[in-house]
Amino acid sequence: MNIAVVGLSHKTAPVEVREKLSIPEPQIESAIAHLASYPHIEEVAILSTCNRLEIYIVTSETDQGIREVTQFLTEHSKLPVFSLRQHLFMLLHDDAVMHVMRVAGGLDSLVLGEGQILAQVKTTHKLGQQYNGIKTILNRLFKQALTAGKRVRTETSIGTGAVSISSAAVELAQIKVANLAACRVVILGAGKMSRLLVQHLLSKGAVQISIVNRSRERAQELAKQFPGQPIQIYMLSEMMTVIADSDLVFTSTSAIEPILDRAKLEMVLEAQRSLTLFDISVPRNVHADVNELANVHAFNVDDLKAVVAQNYQSRRKIAQEAERLLEEEVEAFDVWWRSLETVTTISCLRNKVETIREQELEKALSRLGSEFAEKHQEVIEALTRGIVNKILHDPMVQLRSQQDVEARRRCMQTLQMLFNLDAGEQFS
Numbered sequence: 001m002n003i004a005v006v007g008l009s010h011k012t013a014p015v016e017v018r019e020k021l022s023i024p025e026p027q028i029e030s031a032i033a034h035l036a037s038y039p040h041i042e043e044v045a046i047l048s049t050c051n052r053l054e055i056y057i058v059t060s061e062t063d064q065g066i067r068e069v070t071q072f073l074t075e076h077s078k079l080p081v082f083s084l085r086q087h088l089f090m091l092l093h094d095d096a097v098m099h100v101m102r103v104a105g106g107l108d109s110l111v112l113g114e115g116q117i118l119a120q121v122k123t124t125h126k127l128g129q130q131y132n133g134i135k136t137i138l139n140r141l142f143k144q145a146l147t148a149g150k151r152v153r154t155e156t157s158i159g160t161g162a163v164s165i166s167s168a169a170v171e172l173a174q175i176k177v178a179n180l181a182a183c184r185v186v187i188l189g190a191g192k193m194s195r196l197l198v199q200h201l202l203s204k205g206a207v208q209i210s211i212v213n214r215s216r217e218r219a220q221e222l223a224k225q226f227p228g229q230p231i232q233i234y235m236l237s238e239m240m241t242v243i244a245d246s247d248l249v250f251t252s253t254s255a256i257e258p259i260l261d262r263a264k265l266e267m268v269l270e271a272q273r274s275l276t277l278f279d280i281s282v283p284r285n286v287h288a289d290v291n292e293l294a295n296v297h298a299f300n301v302d303d304l305k306a307v308v309a310q311n312y313q314s315r316r317k318i319a320q321e322a323e324r325l326l327e328e329e330v331e332a333f334d335v336w337w338r339s340l341e342t343v344t345t346i347s348c349l350r351n352k353v354e355t356i357r358e359q360e361l362e363k364a365l366s367r368l369g370s371e372f373a374e375k376h377q378e379v380i381e382a383l384t385r386g387i388v389n390k391i392l393h394d395p396m397v398q399l400r401s402q403q404d405v406e407a408r409r410r411c412m413q414t415l416q417m418l419f420n421l422d423a424g425e426q427f428s
Helices: 015-021 025-036 062-077 081-085 093-104 116-130 136-155 165-176 192-203 216-224 236-244 262-268 288-292 301-368 370-401 405-418
Strands: 002-009 043-049 052-059 089-092 184-188 208-213 232-235 248-251 275-279 296-300
Touching: 002 015, 002 062, 002 093, 002 136, 015 052, 015 062, 025 043, 025 062, 025 116, 043 116, 043 136, 052 062, 052 093, 052 136, 062 081, 089 093, 093 116, 093 136, 093 301, 116 136, 136 301, 165 192, 165 248, 165 275, 165 296, 165 301, 184 192, 184 236, 192 208, 192 216, 208 216, 208 236, 216 232, 232 236, 236 262, 262 288, 288 296, 296 301, 301 370, 301 405, 370 405
Parallel strands: 184 208, 184 248, 208 232, 248 275, 275 296
Antiparallel strands: 002 052, 002 089, 043 052
């Protein structure tokens, strides 16, 4: 079995491609079922965020498994293979293992040390188990990745500073406008990203904040987390009226189609009215055609790179510390993986010897007569088990302790040959 990951991220694909590959949480179950139905995919997990879509698989035929994932992505995105392939990355075993550790630790995020990604990896693990995509190998891998992510956050200071898409968006807004306190700010959406937007806007001096959301209750819950702040709440039906009277708009909704476009803005904006939009959603909430309006300036997640670059320079040393921790977690997974490879051989050997023990014991007891057998069977059973366990102990310990891959495989092949073990069963 091999582990592989196929996907794309902010490093390999622009937002207009990423949004076509996004898999919302309600679609994860059917996507896992679809992928698991392919003949060469044994296990599967899907990590889908605003900056990445990654599909982790366990496969006995690596090339075939990757081909099946690529086929799924082509069908899902409705992009032709030649167009999609240029944006995909594919990593195999050791590289795939290190990659998921780096993702969980926030080292592969658009904003280095981003806080939300660990929770997203945890959700990937939970949904993968819930929908029967994750089994023994990916279960261990994602548990190890979550441990790695927690260690990075507790044993380094990577969690300080601008560590979310929301905070980077607010920093970009601060660069683009002279005084946030003088701006009328609207946030579309009331989820986690919106809560972080409010938090960072308040910390940067914004005082005129409105929230527009489909559910009034959810928006009120968000506002309650900032007592004493005059946050205004509006329903989605009031969105365009509120935007017409604003200076800055941040969008962070789960809509899968743009909710703002040129036509809608043209209807409500006065000719000389200036408006700046920050869209941190994938799929995008703001259509690209709004940039055709003279006084409208729109930014999306890919426009945060200047803020991100500055963030990365200040954190490079911390990132190097985090990388060392991740290497320890990769090694821990590798030790488990190496031990897993010996399990089938050991099980095969033990089953064979146990079958021989039972057969010989039955013959011996039948020769001793029923009266003796009934009286002493328990003692004889324990005796034969003890002999078998002691004979098998040293070979099993030696096999498990082999650190070198080739040496371990030679040991397994020797056991297979000497004891005539079933090769098909061993490597099934």
